[in-house]
Amino acid sequence: MTDFRFVRYADDRDVVRISLARPPLNILTIEMLDELGAALELAAARPALKALVLGAEGKAFCAGVAVEDHLGARARRMLDAFHAVFRLMHDLDAVTVAVVQGAALGGGAELATFCDVVVADERATLGQPEIKVGVFPPIAALHYPTRIGLTRTLRLLLTGEVLGAAEAERIGLVDRVAKTGALDEVLETELGRLRALSAVVLRLTKRAVREAHGLPFDHALALLEELYHCELMATADAEEGLRAFAEKRTPVWRDR
Numbered sequence: 001m002t003d004f005r006f007v008r009y010a011d012d013r014d015v016v017r018i019s020l021a022r023p024p025l026n027i028l029t030i031e032m033l034d035e036l037g038a039a040l041e042l043a044a045a046r047p048a049l050k051a052l053v054l055g056a057e058g059k060a061f062c063a064g065v066a067v068e069d070h071l072g073a074r075a076r077r078m079l080d081a082f083h084a085v086f087r088l089m090h091d092l093d094a095v096t097v098a099v100v101q102g103a104a105l106g107g108g109a110e111l112a113t114f115c116d117v118v119v120a121d122e123r124a125t126l127g128q129p130e131i132k133v134g135v136f137p138p139i140a141a142l143h144y145p146t147r148i149g150l151t152r153t154l155r156l157l158l159t160g161e162v163l164g165a166a167e168a169e170r171i172g173l174v175d176r177v178a179k180t181g182a183l184d185e186v187l188e189t190e191l192g193r194l195r196a197l198s199a200v201v202l203r204l205t206k207r208a209v210r211e212a213h214g215l216p217f218d219h220a221l222a223l224l225e226e227l228y229h230c231e232l233m234a235t236a237d238a239e240e241g242l243r244a245f246a247e248k249r250t251p252v253w254r255d256r
Contacts, residue, residue: 006032008057009039014050014199014255015191016043016094023058028065028107030074033081040088048255050199051191052092054115055099061124062108070135079138082107086139089114090210093203095194099187100124100174105162109173110139113147116206117190119176120165121183126173127162146213148172198237199255 006029008019018039020026028036043052056062069078089096098115101124109126112118120126130137136157144153148171155161168174178186194202208227212220232238236254244251 004035004039007035007039009042011046014048014195015053016046016049016051017053017055018043019054020056020062023056023060025060025063025103026056026058026108027063028069028082028111030069030078030081033065033078033085037081037084037088040085040092043094044088044092046094048199049094050197050202051095051097051194053097053099053187053191054111056101058102060102060108061098061100061104061112063103064106064108067133083139085111086114093206094199095202095206097187097190099183100126100165101183106130106137107139110137110143113173114139114143117176118174119178119183119186119190120168120174122165122177122180124165124168124174125162126165126168127160128157129160129162131158132160144173198235198241198251198253200235200237201232201241204232204235 004021006020006022008017008021010017018036020028020032020036022029022032040052043049065078065082068074095117096115097117097119098112100112100118100120102121104112104120104124104126106129109128112126128137128140140153140157144156152171156163163171163173165174165177169177176186176190204227208224211227212224215223236256237251240253241251
């Protein structure tokens with residue numbers, strides 16, 4: 001356990017769990033964002049990490065960034081600290097999993113939905129209400145078109161509509177909805193799937209998708225061919241997986 005004031009950090013073998021710890025609403029401050037960034041840097045230094053779980057204490061995942069940090073001289077510092085978190089998450093090769101209970105609004109929704117997998121309680125709500133207070137959300141404007149398409153992004157950002165978990169799942173903001181009381185069980189099922197796989201192959205697969213996305217076809221394919229031949233096929237686990245399949249046995253991953 002690493003000691004932070006507003007964030008909890010715990011190693012769980014091949015999984016790191018980071019929890020926002022400013023209940024009840026986990027409203028993000030500059031200081032909290034700095035701690036979250038430091039926690040993400042710790043996780044990024046773990047070469048055999050398979051997954052990072054981002055959760056929260058209290059009744060809500062996160063109700064956004066503190067209004068006072070949007071004002072005056074603090075606004076630039078807030079945006080820098082907030083976006084530093086997303087730069088770290090973007091560069092993290094391990095799979096990121098958000099666990100959402102209660103409200104995930106504004107910066108909280110951006111934080112949750114930037115993760116690779118979003119698991120939400122059936123009573124959770126997600127939305128970007130920034131338009132109602134005279135601003136727009138840069139991360140949502142950048143990331144949502146990839147996740148849910150341009151038309152749905154425009155509707156959410158231009159109306160400030162807040163969605164229930166079922167609707168968020170239907171349009172692709174959420175990946176799994178759990179019955180109330182079953183959120184931890186659904187999370188552990190997702191983690192079980194990841195833990196059964198090779199850490200190095202998981203990380204290379206995520207890199208492949210991230211680095212090829214948006215590139216012209218020929219450029220992207222050449223990049224992926226190089227990644228496949230020069231990095232993936234140089235791993236012990238690629239050879240082990242193929243041999244295990246041929247020999248009809250369960251692979252024994254070495255995570256390298």
